[in-house]
Amino acid sequence: MDENSSARLKRRLLGVVYRIGLFLAMLTICLPGLWIVISSLRPTVEIMAKPPVWIPQEISFDAYVAMFSGIGKGGIPVIEYFRNSLIISVTSTVIAVAIGMAGGYAFARYRFRGKSSVFLGLMLTRTVPGIALSLPLFFLYVRLGIIDTHFGLILAYVALNVPFTIWLIDGFFRQVPKDLAEAAQIDGCTRWQAFWQVEFPLAGPGIASAAIFAFLTCWNEFALASQLTRSVSAKTLPVGLLDYTAEFTIDWRGMCALAVVMIIPALTLTYIVQKHLVGGLTSGAVKG
């Protein structure tokens, strides 16, 4: 009897410890983001207050209003940055996914000599740090006159994304059984038709998530964008964030608001694709 109750107590205690641990872990993960959201909604006086004001006394959307009411009022041209980010990210994603589909299909469906070294070679081009790559690109782009243009950045981002989209899409095509396409071909489809009618729809959700992953990479990229863009005509949001910092002062509230604007599309998109993303990363790799 005694043993029973002490075992039960121990178990309940472990349960409580586990709950507390989980809660603390989740708190650590979420707190920084929440803090940004809260800070973007409170007046600057409260952010700067000493002793600190923990619970917001008043909520205001001033920072957002100021941000979207154009240059002069909000300080930085957010709308232009947003537009640049969107154009560059979407275009380069579409191109990178088209190229990635061709490459991924080749890796998933064909055997050829040096397959694994070609794969490793592709991945190695991705490891080149953005800042190291920006040096020669900067020089070349100045010579070619495509510095500070959408085209220049799109080109760079396509190259940045191709290796990883190939990896992901390769994984998704592997999940589609070979027999299906073969059956379609026996029934009279050409290989081309079999691909579009059978394999593509089945791998579709996976390809969509690869696309979103590529989009996020472009959306968040900073090292290349900060060197290859100069003005409002091509600057993206991550680079625009720096506009809020002067030499010794920082407009914390404005920065927080811009951060929220940047994070919302990313948050939504990631939420949509999370399941496929993990599946794609692991399936291609484990089943070899």
Next chain:
Amino acid sequence: MKGFKPSAPFLLLLPAMIVLAAVVVVPLLLSLYSSFTPFRLTRPETFFVFIGFRNYLSILSNGDFWWAFGRTVLLLTIALNLEMLLGLGLAMLVEKATRGQRILRTLMMFPMMFSPILVGFQFKFMFNDNIGLVNNALQSLGVTQDAIPWLIDGHLAFIAISIAEIWSSTAIFAILILAGLLAMPKEPIEAARVDGCTPWQTFRYVTWPFVMPFAYIAMTIRSLDVARAYDIVKIMTDGGPAGRTELLWTLVARTAYSDGRMGMANAMAYFSILLSIAFTVYFFNKLAAARTQIGAEW
């Protein structure tokens, strides 16, 4: 080349090859060449002066460079190991949860959605000595009365940067290890328990070997992108105070764009490229080894 007919995979891979050659390989060759010249942005004619290995030699005898190099390796070692451990812990916590696992998984991925530049900014805000969340919390709790100079003291700044880096990347490990845990069949664990294994033994000899390939996938993905620490450092301290948090990448950027010494910066950049490649190749090999091991056991 008689009767050479390009094969299908070759044609399919051609676009990828062309783009990567144009945007990565050729520029890198160019930068390799310019690392052998005293090229300065302000004096274009220096591009054609060949000075052999002089840039490399002066880097090798440059104390700042070696500090930055050592610091980069140290940061990566600390960050990757802790990310791995914390990610494992987090994944096991979430896997144990009986209710609300979907919500927990989504919350867990939260930091992955933050761009590194945002992570840097957000931690710069939180570690601000005057108005930051961390100091405010410490003072309100009565731990200290002083404003701890998180980003102004060299050592503390390094810790702050490591925390930011770990916060942003633990999610990748956690999510992939969790995928491994969820994919794992339950029978071996039950069998181990029946056979009288302690929880630690079960973990060490049953769970861990199974989860390892997933951890290596995470490592490989991370190693493809180790240089994202540049964004974080750039915005948090910009290499300061007095170069105490200078990483290889910020040093390259400063040499190239602030000082305009492109030739020298390119030579440094090659060190950072080699470092990245070394990391990636190492983890790719580990991944391949782990894969074959799993294949043999299944």
